[in-house]
Amino acid sequence: MTKAELVDEVSRVSDLTRKHTEVIVDAVFTSIVDALQQGDKIELRGFGSFRVRRRDSRKGRNPKTGAGVLVPAKKVPHFKPGKELRELINRR
Amino acid sequence: MVEVFRLSTSNHWILYGSGLLPMTKADIARIVYERHGGISNREAARLVEVIFDSIKSKLGHGEKVQITGFGTFLIRQKRERRGRNPQTGEEMLIKPRTSVVFRPSKLFGAPGE
Numbered sequence: 001m002t003k004a005e006l007v008d009e010v011s012r013v014s015d016l017t018r019k020h021t022e023v024i025v026d027a028v029f030t031s032i033v034d035a036l037q038q039g040d041k042i043e044l045r046g047f048g049s050f051r052v053r054r055r056d057s058r059k060g061r062n063p064k065t066g067a068g069v070l071v072p073a074k075k076v077p078h079f080k081p082g083k084e085l086r087e088l089i090n091r092r
Numbered sequence: 093m094v095e096v097f098r099l100s101t102s103n104h105w106i107l108y109g110s111g112l113l114p115m116t117k118a119d120i121a122r123i124v125y126e127r128h129g130g131i132s133n134r135e136a137a138r139l140v141e142v143i144f145d146s147i148k149s150k151l152g153h154g155e156k157v158q159i160t161g162f163g164t165f166l167i168r169q170k171r172e173r174r175g176r177n178p179q180t181g182e183e184m185l186i187k188p189r190t191s192v193v194f195r196p197s198k199l200f201g202a203p204g205e
């Protein structure tokens with residue numbers, strides 16, 4: 001499913017136009033990105049949680065030249081599926 | 093920096109940026125309500141629920157979900173492997189299972205800086 005298809009689905013169960021629905025869908029994901037950028041955690045009951053994880057610096061290699069480089073430490077967004085979602089996908 | 097806000101939709105205080113309290117669906121619904129302007133609080137909360145239920149149902153059918161500018165939720169099969177009970181140190185067999193992984197979009201930027 002793409003974002004466009006998600007917008008279609010949400011617009012089908014509301015009285016809103018596609019354009020208005022898109023504003024809402026965008027607001028949802030932007031709010032999550034904003035919260036993570038502030039270092040906040042997001043907990044969505046039944047779905048899962050998002051938080052920022054620190055990845056340590058590591059030794060890597062330039063795949064073209066083979067030269068060793070140090071990949072700097074960075075922060076990456078991490079998603080942990082909630083219990084309901086885990087159970088749902090393991091039912092199949 | 094820690095800032096204190098009072099939520100218009102509820103009576104509790106949240107310390108944004110403090111990492112003390114997580115953002116919840118209610119917080120997202122409030123943002124949706126404010127950004128759209130033309131729907132009720134209750135409708136905003138319902139649509140937030142619809143969005144995550146819809147993603148969940150697609151993942152439940154083994155379908156990947158790709159949200160441009162945010163990221164992709166993928167279904168991954170994990171193989172059976174040997175593990176240890178971290179409390180007892182006892183070795184055990186971990187059954188094969190299905191898992192959801194999230195690949196953040198490159199547009200995500202560097203979080204938490």
